[in-house]
Amino acid sequence: MRTLYRRLLHMLPRLGVHVLDLGSGTAVLSRRGERARVPVGREADLVTRGSGRYTVARMRGGMWVVARGRGDPSGKWTHVPLGDTGAQLLVDEGGSADERSLQLAAASYLCTHHVAGLLEKYGVNCVFDVGANAGQYAKRLRRLGYSGRIVSFEPTKDTFATLQQAAEADPEWWVYPFGLGREDATATIHADWSTMNSLLPPSDYGKDRYRRFARTRTEEIEIRRLDGVMDQALAGLTEPRPYLKMDTQGYDLEVFAGAGDRIGDFVGMQSEVAVLRLYEGSPQMNEAIAVYEDSGFEITGMYPVTREETTGRVVEFDCVMMRAAAAPG
Structure with missing residues (x-):
């Protein structure tokens, strides 16, 4: 039997509201264009407008690279620690900067x-x-x-x-x-x-x-x-x-x-x-x-x-x- 929450999600598209159901009682509602879900590890999701335009690669604990297009972006990037500040410099190895x-x-x-x-x-x-x-x-x-x-x-x-x-x-x-x-x-x-x-x-x-x-x-x-x-x-x-x-x-x-x-x-x-x-x-x-x-x-x-x-x-x-x-x- 559907819960009231599920009934509401099912009804909203009839009112012109786009629904992206992320599960566990979480949903993204939008009136302008559909949204797509790109998983980021096990604990987070990237929500984008449209679909198939972004990929995500984990660089290290708590840090991801989000890139436009398909494929694995992890091979394009390297990160360099800035001393003991906790900051990281992210460098595009395929870029043109000298x-x-x-x-x-x-x-x-x-x-x-x-x-x-x-x-x-x-x-x-x-x-x-x-x-x-x-x-x-x-x-x-x-x-x-x-x-x-x-x-x-x-x-x-x-x-x-x-x-x-x-x-x-x-x-x-x-x-x-x-x-x-x-x-x-x-x-x-x-x-x-x-x-x-x-x-x-x-x-x-x-x-x-x-x-x-x-x-x-x-x-x-x-x-x-x-x-x-x-x-x-x-x-x-x-x-x-x-x-x-x-x-x-x-x-x-x-x-x-x-x-x-x-x-x-x-x-x-x-x-x-x-x-x-x-x-x-x-x-x-x-x-x-x-x-x-x-x-x-x-x-x-x-x-x-x-x-x-x-x-x-x-x-x-x-x-x-x-x-x-x-x-x-």
Whole structure:
């Protein structure tokens, strides 16, 4: 004799509800499309939309690989323990990523997580995102849980429009259509270089490395000093604890100089420093770091941004620095 539960499951399809009976008093109900069951070991099931499109392979205790298509995916993947953290790096052995690409992707991931951890540790409540481009940096911080204010600066017209659209639904993400520098002024920026737009001309090395530098479209932009916009950017924060991120393609020291004495307000900072000069007039890494250290910042992390494929030399690092005296007790 059917139980009331079984009668209900039998009746639901007549009402347009799809039923996937998993047994033991468990069922998946859906109105849009049928669901299929893919067993995962003895204790779990993967429920998918449609059928025959996923396969599951057990890698180790408590870890499975889910792949689209048919066949056994276990032979495609290998997993590497990350020290004694309990974390595992899953690598597609049939993939096309080379060692250089893998390192740079890992460095980007580690840098972003390192910064997010520092923002929490130091109680940062306002991130100055200088050289915001389309908002990639701010989006990464949000994905990692940073909920404080972000103030982004992007001077080029088309890119600022994209940035403004990205931030429009986030009331704590403020955007400004100008650049920052040593003096309030107007300037000409190379605006056709995608994420590498710069106020500086390319060096001979930069021209050899990037074809985009052969394009020459320029745009007039507004430049302001950082210390002239800080009060507005920090308005409403009872105890401001700002962090300065700069990615201005060779212009970071000019931005830094524009903070004047108010650079002491920042508990931390981040700058893209060059080992190999891509832009004429940009500082070398040791010169930039010396200026930052003279202002009381100390290195907490160095992450390669780009490498030469032929030699393995690092072209640029993301340098993360904090003011140790500002750390919570």
